Amino acid sequence: MRVLLSTIGSRGEVQPMAALAWRLRGLGHEVRLCVPPDFRDWIDGLGVPVTPIGPELRTFTATGSKPSPDQLRRLATGTVDTQFATVPEAARGCDVIVAGGSLQIAARSVAEGMGIPYVFVAYCPNTLPSPLHAPPPYGLLGQQPWPGGTDNRALWSQDAQRMNASFGAALNAHRAAAGLPPVPDVRGHVLTDRPWLAADPVLGPWPGAGETDVFQTGAWILPDERPLAPELEAFLAAGEPPVHFGFGSMRAPRDLNAVMVRAARALDRRAVVSRGWADLAPVDGGDDCLTIGEVNQQALFPRVAAVVHHGGAGTTTAAALAGAPQVVVPQMFDQHYWARRVHHLGIGAAHAPGVPTAESLANALRDALSGEVAARARSVAATVRRDGTLTAARRLTATGPQNVS
Template identity: 70%
Template structure:
């Protein structure tokens, strides 16, 4: 079997697909990936064929900081032009990447072309979400999206999901159907339903991100797709960890960050007598005062590092949240966009850390959240939850893909 794995997003979107690719190859299957060019060198080094799609994403994160970016959001017409360009790029690139493949797996909600490409080729298509709140359900509201007008305060979940579907149709419907017509496919009147299918997969840990309706068999719950990491920590990082009590890890992943955020992070740790490790990330966070008790790091084995820190302070990406939970590390989540709000509330609900207010933290508010998270009972609860986190999600997904019908009832 030849499988195309496709996504448009940051490392948190790509790495789970790499985990799935590794499991598929263990089962003797051929795998190709279609992902942003930022990750081509990494995936090439793993021996997985990769077709890059779209521009480099890191450029957007390393441009003007959030603090200095223009405050005027793009107009509706500007967003539609961007949507048309995105759909055109996807139809061309995904179709080329999928040539000769027997099944297409698309992850993240902006995969507008993958199902149409699969339909034109006559091969199965699977949509996978990494967060339960991405998928429609009367048990939770849609995730907040930038640029969407606020819904009425009294609106229920069903109305909110209907509005969400309208937003997909308004943004992508015309472009999607124009390209479908160009390859002889009938138009669709529900873009979101078309992309998500009526049997989506949920690649989230059942403890951290459970599907809200246990009786719903339409959603196949695989568990999170976790890529094992055997890389050693650097000698410098090892020496820092050995030199004192467990530090606090701070990282914002691929998110933009305002100038001075690294200093706020370090100050919050010092206020509680803790050392700090700051991950530079795509925003190139770096402390500037040169004082001892702080270390700046680049790309690192989070699975190994998180087992040796006192707490993990991060933006709330699904991958970082899962890695910290798997390691038994208490967390402070500072959500910025989309599913990060969901993960912040799950961390709070499970009692394994704190949900900081969205946006840019102040030293005082971050210190308060970190103080709560460093309490002994939170650490005990985090270790308890860690024992329940599954590590076989990618294997379960790979086994389902190699079955005769990957979309069969669960």
């Protein structure tokens, strides 16, 4: 089987696709990836053919200015145009398209035009409609989650209207040019009535209600055997387990590094700070702090006292697998959901959304470092599934491409 795996987003969207590609190749299938150019070198290193799509996301996330409504409309139209220009060539000769993440507007239409199956995969339960939860807040950095007690059905209706307003005209213009009928419901068209959910059923369970028939595979985890850098190994060996801080691909204030280190020092803890896309700079020359670049989380997280992060699905899952207590400081979209789940499961603390202070972060970290939370984190780690890609690959290939949904 020849499979195109396509996504637009940060490392959190791309790495699960790389994990499924790794699994499918191990089973003897031909796989291609269509991802933002930020990740081309990394995917090339995995030995998987890659087609870059769109501009570099790191450049966009690094800008501090908030786009105007008109700029957002042009961005929405631009990404649809780019997808219709790029995905058909990437999918040439493929038997099925698997699309991940909320920005995959064109992939189903491309599959329809080619006469091949299409599968949509979400990475977080609350990105799929259900009356039992609200949709994630849609917008840029700093948008707050919906307040409790809000009518979830009404919020999902608003979400569908937003998708239509943002992408409907551009999508249907391209469909008309391809001889395809118009789509009245963009969100339903993208998600299908049988979406897949690549999230762990303990960390992110599907509530089992709604108009969609969801197939939950478990999280898609890419095995990582890279050794830790000698400098990091030496730092870990020089004292008690440190606290790891990282915000991944999120924008962050330039003084966030100092806030993180002050919070750790308030609790007499050492700190490891990941630069991330915000390029957090070293705070000072203290020997109790180390700033690092890209790292193997699977090797590092079991050796730290706690993980402080923004609440991406991948980091939340990696910390849970390691049995490390977490502090989640959500910024946008599904990160608020993961913060609530970490708190609900008792495996860490949910910090208030937005920019933390040294005091607020130290308070949340103090809660996460308690013996009860640490014991709960180790207990939950034993329940997190590691076979999500195998479940997905078997579903995709067991009965042939005509029956993947």
